[in-house]
Amino acid sequence: MVKELEKAGFPVAHMCNLVPVSQSVGANRIVPTISIPYPLGDPSTPPAEQWKLRYHRVGVALEALATNIEQQTIFPVRI
Amino acid sequence: MKTVVCYINQFFAGIGGEEKAYQEPYIQEGCVGPVQAIQAALEDAQVTHTLVCGDNYMGSDTEKAVARILELLEGHVPDLFIAGPAFQAGRYGLACGTICQAVQEKFSIPALTSMHPENPGVEMFRQKVIIFQGGKGAVKMRADVQTMIRFANKLLSGQPNEGAEAEGYFPRGCRHEKFLEDKRENTAAYRGVQMLIRKMHGQPYRTELAIPAPEQVPIAPAVSDLSHAVVAMVTSGGIVPSDNPDRIQSASATRWGRYDISGMERLEAGVFKTIHAGFDPTAANADPNVVVPLDAMRAYEKEGKIGRLHPYFYSTVGTGTTEAEARRMAQEIIPHLVADGVTAVILGST
Amino acid sequence: MKLKIGSFPVEQVRFGEVDGYQDGILTIQKEAALAYLRECDDHITELDIIIANPGDDTRIVPVIETIEPRCRTDGRTLFPGVTGPVASAGEGELKALRGCCVTVVGKYWGSFGDGVIDMGGEGARHTHWSKLINICLVGDTDEEFERHEQQKCNHALRWAGHRFAEYLGKIVRELEPLQLEEYDFTPVSEKARQNNGLPNVALVLQPQSQMEIPGYNDLWYGWDLNKFLPTFVSPTEVMDGAMISGSFMPASSKWSTYEMQNFPTIRELFAEDGKHLNFVGVILSMLNVAMDQKERAAMMVVNLAKNLGVDYAIVTEEGYGNPDADYVRCQAVLEQAGIGVVGISNECTGRDGFSQPLMTLDSRLNALVSTGNVSELNHLPPCKTVIGNLEALNRDGMSGSWGYDDKLGKSAREDGSVIMEDNNWFCGDHISGLSLKTMAEF
Incomplete structure (x- = not known):
């Protein structure tokens, strides 16, 4: 999917936990998430923590969309 | 009796060499030139027609040539289409590949050809068309026809395909399972341990899965001004309205859904859920925003960091879904994105 | 650790x-x-025993588990x-009924x-x-609580199966085995002291443990493998009942408890131990x-492999898809550390055969055994007898079938x-x- 969307000219931020999978399907802008069943919010943490994490990582993804890159890039996340 | 139509170029049709390379396509009943060898090798099938076309005409005016050939075939659609053998002749190889692919797609019938490994037609068409490994030149005609027609006979009589290597055609990147005879030496356990022993001793062994080189995707340019961007969310995490209105499968999905989120600040539990069977759904069902982060996107929309959020999100299930299906689904989604002026996509995978 | 298994070939089962x-x-x-099995667990509401023989025109579905009937001669729980209680496995004597298995079947309901x-x-060749x-x-x-869930623990039926396997095994407890x-x-x-100059080989097992909530994963001495870190164990522990299969993962990619008890790759490594290699464990x-x-x-x-002095390894995963990331990564880092690897797993190339065979790829993997394609389509004629419930295929979210x-x-x-x-x-x-399948280009 990511390949087709990029081919159609849309920059795609791929938010996923399994970075190697993302790399092998050819995603160019990769933003790591924390797990597969709950990519953007660990249910064992308070809702405020989950929100902080989600807000941060979605923000990184949006920045990634506005960043010109030369090669497949994994965008670092703080939380 | 099953029927076959063959395709050859001007040279093999005996009408001329370079000077006839711009020959327009024509069709003739029965066998022409080397097609007689094909007919002789066929067990229970009749070559009804031979198509002839000049290599340069096919190469330079491809669209017209293909359209004309498909037109000539109407009314004579066979059970099997055979082009060549093309040996090492580059233009002829490209012509054979082109016409085999077109015939397959248009009439949904199998098409075969044969080329030398160095023919550029091999690299261009091997994934789309069954191309038999052939010799350098016409002295190999007999052998190349034999190999190709052995397979044609199987195909026409419904016998099983033994695989690319056994049949003698170039691998297409199409992998299927194969059963081995029931004995200890054929079990995966035995094969694995023996492969390891050969690897240890530096002896030759054959991996059953050769890892192909990764495919590079051209990088789409960044959005120039995020504050005017229209961003869409796509997920392979199977988030759908609770009644799964599009009946998206929980694995090996072939369907996708498009769900209206205008006016919503977040995805509410109970209203949306995941139908993805590849992971523990508890967390995603309790708060679907952990998979499709609508709440965070709305926050950025309010802040003016992005122009606006596309009013739908798109959902399917990633597990076990073939690349071909994923490609098709993406192609079906794209027009919706284009229509709303979407400029960037956040794709979430689980 | 020495494990003895006394074999009792079973050619016929009757009541x-x-x-x-x-x-x-x-x-x-x-x-x-x-009566015994019902007494052990009052969650069981219906129970029956039905014999299915090789060659019968019979389809069994939904199959939850298979187990080899066995007992320990010292009375330790199987x-x-x-x-039963946690107790050491890997040494001692088992008696096993060979040529048969306890097959646990849902009478009405299936799961993923x-x-x-x-x-x-035609369908018979697809399973052992x-x-x-x-x-x-x-x-x-x-x-x-899980009646209509796609993911089921199937606790009562699975445990009944394990108990039944032991119950049957005890029938031969006092008898002399044929083999x-x-x-x-x-x-x-x-082994190191013997210094026989043969390469040291370890088997890396990656059993299924992806569910975060307890009740679905493979167990190691009853411990949920989701909350686990890699450990060195004896191959005889695996064969002596330390590990049981879980209820999660598409069926064709699972290892059942029967397969763990008889782990074929462990057996083949034992067969070569001291000849071409030193089998230094799991x-x-x-x-x-x-x-x-x-x-x-x-x-x-x-690091375990390095510190054990492992020269070569076989890596095998119970699953496909997401687990491929573990399977591929583990092999890649072993190769990087100079430890040559063979991997054994299945592929998912799609119904058309054109999809990427593993979810992640790494060119350091150069010796792989392929055991089949999860997405091949099967057209199967009706069978005279169905044990279980065919409707489970349509209704219960089984991984390879659908209702629409x-x-x-x-x-x-x-x-x-x-x-x-x-x-x-x-x-x-x-x-x-056990697989007799491989993958080929078509």
Whole structure:
């Protein structure tokens, strides 16, 4: 999917936990998430923590969309 | 009796060499030139027609040539289409590949050809068309026809395909399972341990899965001004309205859904859920925003960091879904994105 | 650690007045067995035993588990931490009924991880189980909380199966076996002293443990492998009931408890031990879902291997898809550390055969054994007898079948014929090493 969307000219931020999978399907802008069943919010943490994490990582993804890159890039996340 | 139509170029049709390379396509009943060898090798099938076309005409005016050939075939659609053998002749190889692919797609019938490994037609068409490994030149005609027609006979009589290597055609990147005879030496356990022993001793062994080189995707340019961007969310995490209105499968999905989120600040539990069977759904069902982060996107929309959020999100299930299906689904989604002026996509995978 | 397994070949299973084994005939006093199993667990609401023989025109679905009937001669529970208290496994003597298996079947309801066995016809070649006499334990329970869930723990029925396997095994407890197998695992340091110049080989097992909530994963002495880190274990522990299969993962990619008890790749490594290689044991890892968990597991496997002096390894995973990331990563870092690897697993190339075979790829993997394609489509004629419930194929979210498809229709049709993916064959890709399938270019 990511390949087709990029081919159609849309920059795609791929938010996923399994970075190697993302790399092998050819995603160019990769933003790591924390797990597969709950990519953007660990249910064992308070809702405020989950929100902080989600807000941060979605923000990184949006920045990634506005960043010109030369090669497949994994965008670092703080939380 | 099953029927076959063959395709050859001007040279093999005996009408001329370079000077006839711009020959327009024509069709003739029965066998022409080397097609007689094909007919002789066929067990229970009749070559009804031979198509002839000049290599340069096919190469330079491809669209017209293909359209004309498909037109000539109407009314004579066979059970099997055979082009060549093309040996090492580059233009002829490209012509054979082109016409085999077109015939397959248009009439949904199998098409075969044969080329030398160095023919550029091999690299261009091997994934789309069954191309038999052939010799350098016409002295190999007999052998190349034999190999190709052995397979044609199987195909026409419904016998099983033994695989690319056994049949003698170039691998297409199409992998299927194969059963081995029931004995200890054929079990995966035995094969694995023996492969390891050969690897240890530096002896030759054959991996059953050769890892192909990764495919590079051209990088789409960044959005120039995020504050005017229209961003869409796509997920392979199977988030759908609770009644799964599009009946998206929980694995090996072939369907996708498009769900209206205008006016919503977040995805509410109970209203949306995941139908993805590849992971523990508890967390995603309790708060679907952990998979499709609508709440965070709305926050950025309010802040003016992005122009606006596309009013739908798109959902399917990633597990076990073939690349071909994923490609098709993406192609079906794209027009919706284009229509709303979407400029960037956040794709979430689980 | 020395493990002895006394074999009792079973050629016929029948019901009778008294339990017994003679001349290859296993007799089960059915009502007594059922009464025992019901008494052990009052969640069981319905239970029956049905025999299915190789070649029968019989389809079994939904299959939850297969187990080899066995007992310990010293009276230790067969599956420590599961059918009884936690106790050490790996040494001592087992007696095993060979040529048969306990097959646990849902009478009405199936789940994502359950599968199909065809005893005869075209479908028979898809599983090893069709070669065995299936002593089917068919039942239902009052586990209402998961009745309509796609993922089920199937606790009551699975545990009944393990208990039944031990119950049957005890029939031969006092009898002399026809054949005795010995698996003698020499301590690693002792092997080093012998210094026979052969390369040291370890087997890395990645059993299924992806569910975060307890009740679905494979167990190690009753411990959920999701909460686990790679450990060095004796291969004889695996064969002696320390590990049981879980209920999660598409059926064809699973290792059933029967396969763990007889782990074919362990047996083949024992067969070469001291000849071409030193089998220095099993590194037991797991398959968790998050990237950091995968990375941690791979690192620990490599360090265990380095510190054990492992020269070569075989890596095998119980699953496909997400677990491929663990499978590929583990092999890549082992190769990077100079430890040559062979991997054994299945592929997912799609119905058309053109999809990427593993979810992640790494060019350092250069020796792989392929055991099948989970997405091959099967068209199966009706069978005269169905043990279980065919409707489970349509209704219960089994991994290789469906209740609705625009083009293909539903999986189980009114006439009893079936269309389904390989995913649904119970342990059909036999990644544990039984597989007679490979993959080829077509």
